[in-house]
């Protein structure tokens with residue numbers, strides 16, 4: 058066991074998730090490794106939507122990585138990690154994992170799902186962006202759909218190339234590898250004007266790459282509903298910044314840490330706050346605000362009510378100011 | 386069904402791989418009802434009505450078009466809704482289709498009691514179902530997939 | 546709602562199970578539409594007992610209601626429909642629910658999956674069956690019909706695309722005054738078009754945003770209610786000519802307390818793990834006024850709710866002609 062496997066505290070982003078064991082490590086390229094996790098006691102893991110990602114805890118931080126399987130009743134999860142030396146340390150920590158290590162991970166989260174009505178999937182990947190794209194290709198093959206793939210990588214530095222080639226057949230009808238910019242430009246341009254009407258496009262890679270592909274597609278008349286790109290974590294509420302609340306009537310000050318809701322904080326302090334959904338939609342947990350600007354993250358208040366800053370939904374909303382004063 | 390002045394049939398009229406604007410009009414609606422396509426290549430079709438044959442022809446037009454194409458449908462609501470349903474089946478998305486519906490004209494009413502659809506010419510508040518003869522109250526609940534409004538037995542609660 | 550402290554009546558233990566397990570929906574003396582969603586499988590106490598511990602609730606009416614469903618399906622094929630792109634989500638719903646039932650009812654049910662091969666045992670039906678996920682012919686009637694033969698809930702599947710929910714598959718035999726066959730293919734806003742008030746109050750658009758944000762595996766629930774004459778589960782628009790006439794006679798019927806039922810739907814909202822589709826389950830519970838009246842707090846709340854309900858809501862629910870008679874009877878006791 059290495060030191061990073063001993064994680065003293067579960068990060069809020071992986072709370073309610075899974076505790077898994079590393080069962081395989083395989084080097085894809087000089088800078089990319091694939092890591093496979095399974096339940097220590099064996100057995101099936103939750104299925105996931107193609108294109109999903111896993112939030113993995115390293116030390117006190119977390120990172121999101123795409124899953125590479127089809128997601129159908131898996132017994133293990135595989136992610137691939139590109140080593141980024143100047144990053145926050147997540148990828149370096151992942152590269153240090155070895156078989157037998159235990160990690161906390163979230164349940165798979167979906168933010169890059171295939172369109173069920175698509176008759177063909179045009180898959181476009183660059184570099185490490187191959188991971189969710191491979192998941193899509195596998196799912197299309199399993200479901201009896203068709204897909205074609207364009208994969209941009211540096212010469213001799215393509216991850217998962219062998220696995221992608223193995224999928225070629227009636228499901229994955231084409232795999233075009235591009236190792237330079239010019240060839241990619243012309244392959245993409247040709248692909249964008251020759252797709253049958255039921256086609257959807259999926260792209261994953263560096264942000265500038267995705268933006269360029271989407272821009273090109275739009276200029277060729279692709280409507281936005283046909284375009285899908287990986288947006289890590291867009292579907293989830295982030296942990297937010299810590300802030301302080303001052304309860305005016307009871308004269309109490311409470312600290313609300315990052316990753317803990319105001320509702321949880323008030324309950325821990327012994328307050329009873331009506332609540333139902335704890336998701337910012339039912340309207341039960343409304344609180345009167347006397348001072349400070351709440352960071353509204355709910356679906357209940359209207360835009361105007363939010364602008365007035367006199368009420369807030371304490372189950373999801375936080376604060377833009379360092380301190381809020383509540384009529385409690 | 387095609388009127389004399391229309392372009393030749395799809396297949397020989399539409400170049401394969403077409404990605405411009407397909408403008409389809411029905412009934413007495415002239416091509417002038419269809420707006421300017423902003424310099425994009427345009428392919429016009431005109432039909433008397435959305436029959437099984439004309440819908441099949443539309444299907445083959447969509448089959449030889451490619452992503453990027455846009456569709457404009459003009460004419461009586463019953464016809465353009467039938468055509469819109471075919472377009473959706475062929476993979477066209479809502480935002481790629483423009484419906485230019487004539488204000489008046491017959492509408493379809495679905496009878497949930499016998500599952501048939503009646504053409505309602507008068508467009509009043511009630512219509513007699515041509516499948517089961519029930520007098521149907523016509524609601525404003527509308528299904529795009531069926532191109533029809535929901536009806537229900539208008540006088541069931543008076544029976545006893 | 547958790548804002549109200551519910552105390553179970555000390556005499557409740559003597560009440561029959563149908564009353565003790567009934568999901569009584571009113572928290573106070575008034576009722577309005579709201580986005581009343583809460584996490585699923587949290588036991589909800591009532592003045593007479595509790596409900597809501599399991600996702601799939603199986604009760605004393607299990608076999609009888611499934612037989613009723615089979616009859617409805619034989620008569621009317623429009624009650625089940627699966628648009629082609631929804632086939633994977635039907636399998637997703639089936640495997641999710643069978644596995645959940647096996648966990649909740651280990652004495653009578655078991656479920657095992659190896660790859661795509663599954664074994665399902667249902668002791669309540671003396672049923673042992675093996676099937677293959679993805680192979681529609683491996684189950685009698687296909688996976689949707691089969692699922693409808695295992696659970697009392699009506700089943701609806703919504704596809705998620707273009708930031709919108711689409712009702713693209715389902716098996717609905719016990720609808721409360723709507724037509725599944727007509728609604729197939731509609732989006733969430735279109736489905737709710739006939740409901741009064743909800744547009745102005747933004748309830749439906751907010752609910753859709755909430756549902757779109759649910760992550761695979763998340764489960765929520767809500768309740769809805771109306772009144773039904775007779776222990777009739779199939780009050781769909783399809784059969785309205787059969788049951789509609791009762792609405793004009795019930796107010797003067799001396800047997801009203803036994804005939805008129807509070808109909809409560811426990812609706813579950815589950816984002817499915819592999820397809821990402823939204824599963825909407827509607828489980829219908831019926832309890833006659835005569836039983837409601839055996840719980841004093843229920844008798845009073847329901848009496849006041851019926852008396853106070855605004856006309857547009859009462860009209861939409863189809864109860865406007867007899868809600869006063871029902872309310873008077875409840876409050877006079």
Ligand code: HEM
Nearest residue numbers: 578579580581701723736737739740752769770771825862
């Ligand atoms: C997600 C799946 C859902 C489906 C498929 C669904 C479907 C329906 C249908 C078919 C009706 C009857 C409409 C008619 O008269 O034709 C209805 C009524 C209604 N729905 Fe939904 N619904 C869903 C979720 C929700 C949610 C989450 C809410 C609110 C938070 C909601 C609020 C309502 C209300 C208030 C009514 C009126 C009920 C009454 O007065 O009896 N629905 N729904």
Ligand code: FES
Nearest residue numbers: 333335340342372
């Ligand atoms: S508890 Fe529902 S909005 Fe906060």
